[in-house]
Amino acid sequence: MNNDMDTNNQPLAIKATGLVKCFGKHRAVNGIDLAIPQGTVYGFLGPNGAGKTTTMKILATLLKPDEGQAKVMGHDLIKEADAVRSRVSLTGQFASVDEDLNGIENLILIARLMGYPSRSAKKRASEILEAFGLQDAAKRQVKKYSGGMRRRLDIAASMIVRPDLLFLDEPTTGLDPRSRNQIWDIVRALVSTGTTVLLSTQYLDEADQLADRIAVIDHGKIIAEGTSGELKASVGSGVLHVRLLDPSTRDRAQQLLSEALSAPVHLSSDPVALSAQLTRTKAASEALAALDANQIEVSQFSLGQPSLDEVFLTLTGKRADSEKQKEGAKS
Amino acid sequence: MTKMRAALVEQERPPCPNGIATSLAFAWRALLKIKYIPEQLLDVTFFPVMFTLMFTYLFGGALAGSTSQYLQFLIPGILVQTVVFTTVYTGVSLNDDISKGTFDRFRSLPIWSPSPLVGALIADTVRYMIASIIVIILGLILGFRPTGSILGIIAGIVLVLIFAFSLSWIFTVIGLILQTSKAVMGISMTLLFPVTFASNIFVDPATMPGWLRTAVNINPVSLLTTAVRALMGGHTAFTEIVWVLIASAVLMLIFSPITMYLYRNKH
Numbered sequence: 001m002n003n004d005m006d007t008n009n010q011p012l013a014i015k016a017t018g019l020v021k022c023f024g025k026h027r028a029v030n031g032i033d034l035a036i037p038q039g040t041v042y043g044f045l046g047p048n049g050a051g052k053t054t055t056m057k058i059l060a061t062l063l064k065p066d067e068g069q070a071k072v073m074g075h076d077l078i079k080e081a082d083a084v085r086s087r088v089s090l091t092g093q094f095a096s097v098d099e100d101l102n103g104i105e106n107l108i109l110i111a112r113l114m115g116y117p118s119r120s121a122k123k124r125a126s127e128i129l130e131a132f133g134l135q136d137a138a139k140r141q142v143k144k145y146s147g148g149m150r151r152r153l154d155i156a157a158s159m160i161v162r163p164d165l166l167f168l169d170e171p172t173t174g175l176d177p178r179s180r181n182q183i184w185d186i187v188r189a190l191v192s193t194g195t196t197v198l199l200s201t202q203y204l205d206e207a208d209q210l211a212d213r214i215a216v217i218d219h220g221k222i223i224a225e226g227t228s229g230e231l232k233a234s235v236g237s238g239v240l241h242v243r244l245l246d247p248s249t250r251d252r253a254q255q256l257l258s259e260a261l262s263a264p265v266h267l268s269s270d271p272v273a274l275s276a277q278l279t280r281t282k283a284a285s286e287a288l289a290a291l292d293a294n295q296i297e298v299s300q301f302s303l304g305q306p307s308l309d310e311v312f313l314t315l316t317g318k319r320a321d322s323e324k325q326k327e328g329a330k331s
Numbered sequence: 332m333t334k335m336r337a338a339l340v341e342q343e344r345p346p347c348p349n350g351i352a353t354s355l356a357f358a359w360r361a362l363l364k365i366k367y368i369p370e371q372l373l374d375v376t377f378f379p380v381m382f383t384l385m386f387t388y389l390f391g392g393a394l395a396g397s398t399s400q401y402l403q404f405l406i407p408g409i410l411v412q413t414v415v416f417t418t419v420y421t422g423v424s425l426n427d428d429i430s431k432g433t434f435d436r437f438r439s440l441p442i443w444s445p446s447p448l449v450g451a452l453i454a455d456t457v458r459y460m461i462a463s464i465i466v467i468i469l470g471l472i473l474g475f476r477p478t479g480s481i482l483g484i485i486a487g488i489v490l491v492l493i494f495a496f497s498l499s500w501i502f503t504v505i506g507l508i509l510q511t512s513k514a515v516m517g518i519s520m521t522l523l524f525p526v527t528f529a530s531n532i533f534v535d536p537a538t539m540p541g542w543l544r545t546a547v548n549i550n551p552v553s554l555l556t557t558a559v560r561a562l563m564g565g566h567t568a569f570t571e572i573v574w575v576l577i578a579s580a581v582l583m584l585i586f587s588p589i590t591m592y593l594y595r596n597k598h
């Protein structure tokens with residue numbers, strides 16, 4: 001079987017093995033393997049400092065890996081860096097447009113750098129600007145753009161010449177729901193033209209919405225990989241969500257639920273909400289009965305598929321636990 | 332969405348651009364910035380005006396007998412000093428660009444990799460030219476009357492530009508090494524002050540102690556100032572011009588590869 005193909009003989013956009021990047025003693029990327037088929041959206045999901053940006057920078061030829069190899073769009077990352085660069089585009093985590101220039105000037109610059117002669121550069125720039133709904137802000141300095149507009153301009157700059165592979169590093173961090181939806185639409189339109197997208201995010205619903213497959217990254221390693229359905233299934237049969245009437249009863253409720261379900265109970269950021277994994281569905285009614293018996297009033301409850309949020313907590317939680325156990329075994 | 336799709340799909344890939352085209356595109360970008368931030372020309376104007384007025388009217392009489400005689404001596408030196416100080420902004424603006432993430436995109440483009448730097452330096456040369464013209468006009472207003480021809484004056488300016496272009500590479504190195512543009516500014520100024528003051532820009536080194544005089548005489552800034560004075564005064568200081576060109580070449584040969592190395596490996 002060809003090395004650049006996946007198991008279904010699909011050509012791969014990215015094939016990486018054992019990528020490592022150290023900053024001093026810190027291993028920011030600590031052995032990452034990837035096989036991303038062309039034409040798909042692949043999500044990197046992970047907390048701050050997980051190594052998402054570093055991995056993307058390696059794959060976009062901005063950083064040299066200390067160990068490991070990768071082929072991007074069939075070209076060796078190190079030996080054929082120029083060929084890789086001509087096929088990919090990176091929209092970095094921090095806006096890479098020039099704040100001092102206006103919208104159209106930013107795009108004209110990129111168009112000229114991509115090889116358009118001066119006049120067609122202008123034409124292409126305004127075409128793309130219009131497609132991204134920014135024509136009214138064409139002559140405004142990017143400094144004066146809103147966060148969402150800036151982000152769209154940044155992605156627009158990557159689209160002057162449509163890349164075969166686009167790296168989108170946290171494209172919606174800090175955006176309101178409307179701007180987020182706009183970006184999601186852009187990603188969907190882009191994928192429909194055949195571009196592969198590697199997207200990093202801290203938002204689980206974003207990965208859920210857009211990504212065909214997701215890699216959960218923590219401490220520079222992939223700790224889980226699969227479709228969002230597979231990741232959810234790997235966590236357990238379902239989740240019990242409970243909302244209480246009185247937030248002051250939550251600690252007690254947590255204790256009761258974890259006894260009744262013999263599973264860890266997650267407190268959500270909402271002060272009246274808790275959730276827990278179920279091993280069997282019947283345990284849910286027993287758990288609710290336990291709350292009732294202790295005069296804890298429940299305003300709402302539901303049984304559901306685990307959300308990626310819970311997947312993430314479970315995965316990273318487990319990891320922390322197993323590390324603690326290892327340490328315990330040593331001492 | 333259909334409109335967006337159309338915009339994304341309907342296009343042919345343009346041919347790969349050459350290094351000159353991309354460098355010029357970057358120069359265009361840097362020059363646009365002068366349009367948006369005209370303040371950056373303020374230092375270029377303010378510095379020479381302040382130094383010329385201060386030295387001419389405070390010390391001119393004492394140093395050269397009369398202020399008007401001192402002006403003939405000082406203006407070519409001020410030209411050198413102004414342009415040499417302007418080179419610092421090359422490092423400062425490079426550092427700014429990199430810290431803003433703009434360069435990450437440039438570095439991921441399939442272009443001749445030194446072109447962002449070369450483009451910035453081309454634009455800076457335009458800035459040096461503006462500074463030179465300001466100094467010469469200021470001098471003419473105050474009473475600078477060069478005895479050389481227009482060609483001599485232009486040749487003097489060109490020599491200054493060549494040296495400044497080469498010197499800029501030191502500041503690109505500093506701009507790439509240090510973390511903040513403030514630090515770049517600080518270190519660069521600390522380097523430049525002794526180099527420009529321990530020169531023959533303001534006074535004839537004849538009265539300096541022997542060891543200092545030797546240092547001043549081999550300082551490339553002094554050589555450049557002597558060459559420019561001669562060119563603007565109607566003769567050619569051949570030895571000095573050759574030495575300035577050699578110094579420029581050496582600066583370029585040492586610092587441009589270091590710059591490129593740092594630039595490629597910057598994260």
Ligand SMILES: Nc1ncnc2c1ncn2[C@@H]1O[C@H](COP(=O)(O)OP(=O)(O)OP(=O)(O)O)[C@@H](O)[C@H]1O
Nearest residue numbers: 023028046047048049050051052053054055093598
């Ligand atoms: N240039 C650098 N020098 C030193 N350490 C770095 C550098 N870049 C990243 N790191 C470190 O590497 C680790 C991974 O960083 P990275 O930016 O890849 O994380 P991330 O997953 O993108 O996080 P975030 O969600 O906050 O963007 C962090 O601990 C970070 O401090």
Ligand SMILES: [Mg+2]
Nearest residue numbers: 052053054093
């Ligand atoms: Mg990041």
